[in-house]
Amino acid sequence: xxxxxxxxxxxxxxxxxxxxxxxxxxxxxxxxxxxxxxxxxxxxxxxxxxxxxxxxxxxxxxxxxxxxxxxxxxxxxxxxxxxxxxxxxxxxxxxxxxxxxxxxxxxxxxxxxxxxxxxxxxxxxxxxxxxxxxxxxxxxxxxxxxxxxxxxxxxxxxxxxxxxxxxxxxxxxxxxxxxxxxxxxxxxxxxxxxxxxxxxxxxxxxxxxxxxxxxxxxxxxxxxxxxxxxxxxxxxxxxxxxxxxxxxxxxxxxxxxxxxxxxxxxxxxxxxxxxxxxxxxxxxxxxxxxxxxxxxxxxxxxxxxxxxxxxxxxxxxxxxxxxxxxxxxxxxxxxxxxxxxxxxxxxxxxxxxxxxxxxxxxxxxxxxxxxxxxxxxxxxxxxxxxxxxxxxxxxxxxxxxxxxxxxxxxxxxxxxxxxxxxxxxxxxxxxxxxxxxxxxxxxxxxxxxxxxxxxxxxxxxxxxxxxxxxxxxxxxxxxxxxxxxxxxxxxxxxxxxxxxxxxxxxxxxxxxxxxxxxxxxxxxxxxxxxxxxxxxxxxxxxxxxxxxxxxxxxxxxxxxxxxxxxxxxxxxxxxxxxxxxxxxxxxxxxxxxxxxxxxxxxxxxxxxxxxxxxxxxxxxxxxxxxxxxxxxxxxxxxxxxxxxxxxxxxxxxxxx
Numbered sequence: 001x002x003x004x005x006x007x008x009x010x011x012x013x014x015x016x017x018x019x020x021x022x023x024x025x026x027x028x029x030x031x032x033x034x035x036x037x038x039x040x041x042x043x044x045x046x047x048x049x050x051x052x053x054x055x056x057x058x059x060x061x062x063x064x065x066x067x068x069x070x071x072x073x074x075x076x077x078x079x080x081x082x083x084x085x086x087x088x089x090x091x092x093x094x095x096x097x098x099x100x101x102x103x104x105x106x107x108x109x110x111x112x113x114x115x116x117x118x119x120x121x122x123x124x125x126x127x128x129x130x131x132x133x134x135x136x137x138x139x140x141x142x143x144x145x146x147x148x149x150x151x152x153x154x155x156x157x158x159x160x161x162x163x164x165x166x167x168x169x170x171x172x173x174x175x176x177x178x179x180x181x182x183x184x185x186x187x188x189x190x191x192x193x194x195x196x197x198x199x200x201x202x203x204x205x206x207x208x209x210x211x212x213x214x215x216x217x218x219x220x221x222x223x224x225x226x227x228x229x230x231x232x233x234x235x236x237x238x239x240x241x242x243x244x245x246x247x248x249x250x251x252x253x254x255x256x257x258x259x260x261x262x263x264x265x266x267x268x269x270x271x272x273x274x275x276x277x278x279x280x281x282x283x284x285x286x287x288x289x290x291x292x293x294x295x296x297x298x299x300x301x302x303x304x305x306x307x308x309x310x311x312x313x314x315x316x317x318x319x320x321x322x323x324x325x326x327x328x329x330x331x332x333x334x335x336x337x338x339x340x341x342x343x344x345x346x347x348x349x350x351x352x353x354x355x356x357x358x359x360x361x362x363x364x365x366x367x368x369x370x371x372x373x374x375x376x377x378x379x380x381x382x383x384x385x386x387x388x389x390x391x392x393x394x395x396x397x398x399x400x401x402x403x404x405x406x407x408x409x410x411x412x413x414x415x416x417x418x419x420x421x422x423x424x425x426x427x428x429x430x431x432x433x434x435x436x437x438x439x440x441x442x443x444x445x446x447x448x449x450x451x452x453x454x455x456x457x458x459x460x461x462x463x464x465x466x467x468x469x470x471x472x473x474x475x476x477x478x479x480x481x482x483x484x485x486x487x488x489x490x491x492x493x494x495x496x497x498x499x500x501x502x503x504x505x506x507x508x509x510x511x512x513x514x515x516x517x518x519x520x521x522x523x524x525x526x527x528x529x530x531x532x533x534x535x536x537x538x539x540x541x542x543x544x545x546x547x548x549x550x551x552x553x554x555x556x557x558x559x560x561x562x563x564x565x566x567x568x569x570x571x572x573x574x575x576x577x578x579x580x581x582x583x584x585x586x587x588x589x590x591x592x593x594x595x596x597x598x599x600x601x602x603x604x605x606x607x608x609x610x611x612x613x614x615x616x617x618x619x620x621x622x623x624x625x626x627x628x629x630x631x632x633x634x635x636x637x638x639x640x641x642x643x644x645x646x647x648x649x650x651x652x653x654x655x656x
Contacts, residue, residue, distance in 0.1 A: 197442045199407075200244035201449055203507040205612060210548055211495040212558060218516050220509040220523035221290065221487040221532045222247075223478075224452060225471070226437055226445065226461040228254035231611065232643075233440060233463040235650045241611060245445065248608035249505030252533050255604065255640055257597045259291035259531060267483040267572065268292045268526055272587050274565060275594030277537055278602050278628055279620035282545025284591055286536040287598045288489065288568065295481050295528035301337040301400070302354070302392040306385040307370060308405035309343045314372035317463065318439035322404050323367050325436075325468035330364070332476050333357035340388050341366050344381025345373055354392050382422070389431045400480055403451065404436045407444030423454040424522070430576075432525075434479060436471070437461040449508060456485065456525050470638075478530035484572040486523040486580060489534060490516045492567045496560035497589055499546050500539040502616070504605050516571060519580050526572070535605050537616070538565065565589045596634045600641060603629035607648055610655075622652035 209217070227250035234241035262269035271289040278285075305326065313319040333339070334357060341352035341363075352366040385401045393399045423433060433455025435448045443461075452459035458479050460471045471479065488511060493501050515521040526532060539546050563586075570583040594602065607625045609617055626648045633641045 198242075198245075198440065198445065199443075199447070200242060200445045201508050202244055202446075205609075205615065206503045206505070206507055206510075208500050208502045208547055208616075210500055211493045211498045212551070212554055215495055216490060216492050216513050217501070217503050217536070218488065218490045218511040218513050219503065219506045219534075220511055221489060221526065221534075222249050222506060222509050222524055223253060223526065223530055223532060224250050224449075224459040225254045226448065226459045227251055229461040229463050229467055230437075230443070230445070231608075232647055233461070235647050235654065237440075238654070240651060240654050243612045246608050246611045247505060247508065248605055248612070249509070249534065251608045252505065252535065252601050252604050253531070255600070255644075257289060257531060257533060257601065258635075259289045259597075261291055262293045266293075266583075267574070268487075270568065270570060270583065270585060272568060272585065273594055273598050274588060274591045275598065276591065278599070278624065279606055279617045280537070280545055282543040283537050283539050284565075285594065285598070285602055286491075286538055286565070286587060287594065287601060288491075288534045288536075290487075290526065290532040290570075292478070292483055292526045292528060292530040295477060295483070298398075298477065298481055298528070300394075300397045301333065301480060302389065302394075302397055303333075303337065303339050304385045304389045304392070304399075304401045305339065305341045306381055306401050306403045307341060307343045308345075308381070308403075309370055309372050310345045311373050312406055312442055313439070315439050315441075318406055319370065319372050321462065321465065321468070322436075322438050323370065324465055325462055325472055326367055326404075327364065328465070328468050329472035329476070330357065330360055332473055338392055339363050340392065342381060342385045342388055343370060344384075348380035348384045350384065350388060354388070379422075386426050386429075386431060390429060393430060398481055399431045400434055400457070401431060401455075402434045402436065404438060405448070406439045406442055407437060407448045420450045420454045423451055427454065427456045427522075432456040432482070435459045438463075453508075453524070454522065456482070456522075458527075470640075474638075475530075477528040479527060481528040482525045482575050483528050483530075484526045485575055486519070486521075487526050487532075487570065487572045488516050488521075488523045488580075490569040490571075491536065491587070492569075493538065494560035494564055494566055494589075495541075495558040496562070497541055497565055498538045499541045499543065499550075500548060502537050504535045504537060504609070506534065516569070519573070519578060523571075533601055535601065561586075561589075563589050596632045599632035600629060600634065603632060604644060607644070607651070611651060622648055622655065626652070 224247075227245065227247035230245050231241045231251065234245070259271050260269060268290045271287075271291070273287045273289075275285055275287075277283040307319075307322065309319065313322075330339075337357040338354045339352070339357055340350065340354045342348060342350050351369065352363065355362050357363070382401075382403075385403070389399050389401050427433070433451060434457035435452040435455075437443060437445065437448050437460070445461075448459050451457075460467075460479075462468050462471060490513075509524065511521065511523070524532075566587040568585045568587055571580040572583075573580050603625050606617065606620065606628070607622075609615075610622060610625065614620070626645055629641065629645050629648060633645070636642055
């Protein structure tokens with residue numbers, strides 16, 4: 001090898017001709033003609049479509065060749081066969097590190113073998129060396145030379161991306177020269193997907209109750225709608241939702257219903273209907289609907305946007321969608337409303353001081369500057385947001401913190417129970433908390449539920465800009481302006497008429513019987529114009545649909561009014577007061593037609609139960625839910641109910 005290197009040194013010492021501009025022009029013209037002729041004779045010449053370009057490896061033989069050609073004149077490399085051979089050897093010198101025996105070490109030989117294997121791929125792109133002559137190679141600039149194959153640098157960059165047809169590495173050209181093979185594009189790097197860490201409240205479906213043993217059912221109202229949007233997002237992405245992600249009451253309450261408005265000074269009105277259960281001929285469905293009163297002249301609003309800007313929020317359906325959603329909301333604010341922005345990632349910070357909504361440009365500019373990165377310091381963000389909100393609070397105004405996050409709290413307080421205790425200490429100040437969820441993959445729905453329920457606010461999930469329009473524009477008053485607090489529902493069923501019953505949904509809102517009269521126990525709030533719907537399935541005494549046997553040693557006769565199926569009690573607090581007020585009304589024993597609105601609510605309730613397993617639905621399936629929802633769709637100005645039918649059809653296909 002030493003003799004070969006000496007010969008190489010003498011060849012290089014001979015020098016190289018001086019580049020000539022005139023010869024350069026001739027070379028470029030000749031190269032283009034030769035390449036065009038080669039291209040016209042190929043199968044590619046008849047196809048008018050782009051061809052893939054070659055990406056050179058980041059290391060190995062070709063890197064050394066590229067670096068070498070970037071530092072010496074090309075004309076000297078092509079003056080003759082001797083110089084051409086010398087250039088080929090020079091290309092190997094940067095990578096051939098000689099070991100003690102004078103041979104390349106093992107690592108270098110493996111690198112060369114890898115480069116040789118890359119050259120021998122049959123799909124490689126071949127450039128003919130006959131396109132280059134001794135005279136045509138002169139005068140190329142370094143920038144031009146760097147983009148050329150070693151034996152065709154004068155031709156390739158001048159043909160606007162056209163490439164010669166693929167050819168095996170063993171093919172020889174008519175002039176006897178060997179082809180120069182460019183490696184095929186490197187394989188696309190596929191990133192390993194992040195693990196799914198989504199968390200949902202772990203709660204079993206409400207069990208069947210025997211009226212003679214447990215006649216009273218108590219729960220807190222729920223005005224959240226997050227579960228329906230999560231279910232929709234799952235189905236639209238081609239998979240069934242996790243059973244724990246399905247909260248039937250949130251699916252039912254996603255839709256507006258035509259309930260009568262309250263009269264007088266009462267903040268809401270209760271409507272009760274009893275009719276045939278769609279999925280069981282031997283049971284009845286009891287619908288309880290609450291309609292909140294609208295606000296004619298709303299007070300000024302103080303909002304603190306608490307925005308998660310951690311690294312997990314970088315996906316398009318997270319922080320970018322969040323910014324677009326808040327833009328929609330700003331259009332609904334009045335000039336006297338104020339907005340502040342607090343963000344949290346590795347640490348919390350205020351990026352916008354309290355600013356009147358009429359200064360829309362300043363608010364939008366602050367939103368546009370937000371970027372995702374860092375860990376999720378949820379505790380610090382909540383503490384600072386509440387501190388800012390308290391400075392904005394004024395008598396007679398409404399103050400809210402709106403937390404926008406994927407729920408991934410991993411710094412500070414992140415346990416739902418600890419968050420519950422922290423928020424509970426803050427809600428008494430009059431600053432409530434709403435939670436907006438964005439994105440999937442690490443959605444911590446359990447934490448979001450704990451925050452919203454204990455912050456006297458509403459939880460929603462925004463998966464599309466259309467959902468943002470619904471939550472932050474169409475239902476803005478129903479999310480931000482409370483008219484009744486700590487609203488509790490209690491139903492006592494008449495054991496003389498009802499053998500069994502079960503509450504459909506509300507598993508995470510269950511209360512003890514004694515909590516109903518305890519004004520210190522927190523419950524859900526109802527805001528202006530908002531609605532709440534609850535459904536019970538009841539089994540009449542003597543029905544063949546009864547699932548439990550009567551007790552052998554129970555009471556022989558159970559007494560109760562013959563015209564009352566049950567008795568409804570409601571408790572609520574006027575905002576700012578600490579003592580609750582009571583509303584009572586009997587549930588009539590006479591079953592009637594449920595009506596179109598109640599039938600659609602039943603279809604959605606059945607849909608939710610199917611997604612959770614349908615333990616109480618018998619043979620009733622997706623076909624029945626689709627038919628019932630289609631028949632009871634009624635007035636649907638924004639297409640929400642038609643969308644539900646589409647989701648049912650998707651779930652049916654995925655379930656098969």
